Amino acid sequence: MDSSVVEQKVAKTQIKFRSDLGALYGYWLLHICLSFFTLGIYSFWGRTNVRRHLAQCISVFNERVEYIGTGKELFFGFLKAIPLFILGYILLFVLSLTPLIALVFIPAIYIYWIASYGSMKYRFSRLTWCGIRGHLSGSSFTYANLSFWRAFLDVITFGILISHTDIEKWRFTIKHSAIGDTKLKFHGENDALFGTHIITGILAIFTLGISRFWYMAALKRYQLEHTTFQNIQLKSTITGGSLWWLMTSNLCILIFTLGLGRPIVINRNFRFYTEHTHIVGELDGSKILQSKELPSKTGEGLESILDLDTGIL
Template sequence: MSTIATDQVFMGRQVTEEAQPDEIRRHLTTHRIAYDGQTGQVYKIWLLNIVMNIFTLGIYSFWGKTRLRQYVAGAFKLNKDRFEYTGTGKELFVGFLKGMLIFFVLYLPFMVASFIAPDAVWPLVFLIPFFYVLPVALYSAWRYRISRIQWRGVRFELDGSVMKYAGIFLWRWLINIISLGILIPYSDIRMYQYIADNAYYGDIAFRFEGHGKNLMAIHLATYSIIIGLFIFVFYGLQLMAASFVTAQMAIGQQDLSFDEALVIFFSNASFFAALTCIIVPFILLPMIRLIYKTALIHEITNHLYAGEIGFKSTITTFALIKLKLGNFLILILTLGLGLPVIMQRNLRFFAQHTQVKGNLETSSIKQTASRKPADAEGLHTVMGLDSGFI
């Protein structure tokens, strides 16, 4: 590829651009994603949503959510140009009503059946479609959100079939159970693969070249640590039970009051040993899982391509732990009023740790007619899957 000649139409006129060959070769140019959303502004939009939801009994939430998404998308900048969210509150509202209708239609047979035969087992058959509801809701929400984002006036798009994704999702779910979780990396990658394979930016298709096997070593390592910790916890529980018995015996023999018995109980060394056995694993377990999570994010980001453009994640486990722990503390200490701060932290974290590699200046990417009018994320909302309020 020495020269690229692209024909571009600018306001009805033909413009021919001769790209610079040396610039084209500089594929490894790294672009940072910038996020300049202001916490104060996010707070104001959030507060407006709360107040307006009171007035409108929650109906405003669809417009409020849209307003926030518009602001947040506009705060992301890649190579001088901002992203844009083009969804509307009306779309979300109509989608929600549709979602309610679908949910009701699916639930009706079960309701009728269990009314006819309240004690029978067969009405449970009608709950089987609900297995599909979760993945279908997830994928259609992804499809809606991705197709409502654009950059430099060109849309992103997610194609593919919700039912196919649901099929993969349920199949992998089954395999995860049968393999006792050992094959989780293959499942995670397979589900991500389907999304990546069906994603587009204009007429450029995304491509994913990662593989589950790259994650197996780290998964098995963390997996065995977790199993080990569970054994540790089990042993701790036994110690704890033993110290209870000791304390109880002390009460029985010496005719102690309840308070005195408590003192004996807490001064029992094995009790503290047990406490450690319980507490340490429950702080350690999520952290160990984040090691795998980091590897997964690296795998799915670093092997994703859009045409000539690649991506890179610089997330470290330590940074991820710091983020999650901080978020948890903020949520607890502010009783939920710190939600916008948590959101800002997450968005900044994403921007800080995601890079785009390749030449963005001479992109000849063309806008395409929308492949499929994406339904809004109604089912997703009805199912209560929305995390936070974005």
């Protein structure tokens, strides 16, 4: 008898995170120690194990999320990115000896955006749910162009358009995101958070920046609540206060454990975001088909060299 596990779900089904801090510590410590003794070679496998563990702790509609990336893919992605990095490193070194040093930042930031979107594409394509792969299309260069243009607008408007930029970049990412062949959609407006941005920006002067946590929370709520997939909608209960507490306490944990508390911080972040994200609506799993587009064969390269951490996984 055929039975769809994801059909006709009760509204507001929560995304669940079954934490296993002990196991996470095990993978993380192995990652750090073996990466040191193997001069970083193991890090590709270590990082994969950590991601795999974290992904399988998450379940959506009671089905586990799975990370299917491999250390080999990351390693080859890294090898592919080395020539570009060497070129950039030499360029940086030579330019740093000349008055043209200021020009270095333009390609550096551009490469940062390319790397971060490339990394998101790789990670999303390695996440599966019910055997169906995630998919993030769109060119990394187009994303970098958009980011560059938005950053330019932010600068010339003294940051007034930052909230527009945040939503526009989210729109780009969601527009190119899909689970299998089914795309995600974003229905938000760019100017929706303009007031919150301005008010929290002004208050930031008197609150030493703490008010910005309320903007960040509002942004995350807006982004999620205006994102739909089939007939389901996401809801977020993140508040400025809870976000402030999460980040402040995480910082304290890292400081007082001299960095050894990083798995605790990762665990807390996952728990926080999954507990504050809800799914409303019904999902017809039979209409979500595997994408015909094949994922890339190698993993993020530039991102790991440039020391970026762009995704939740």
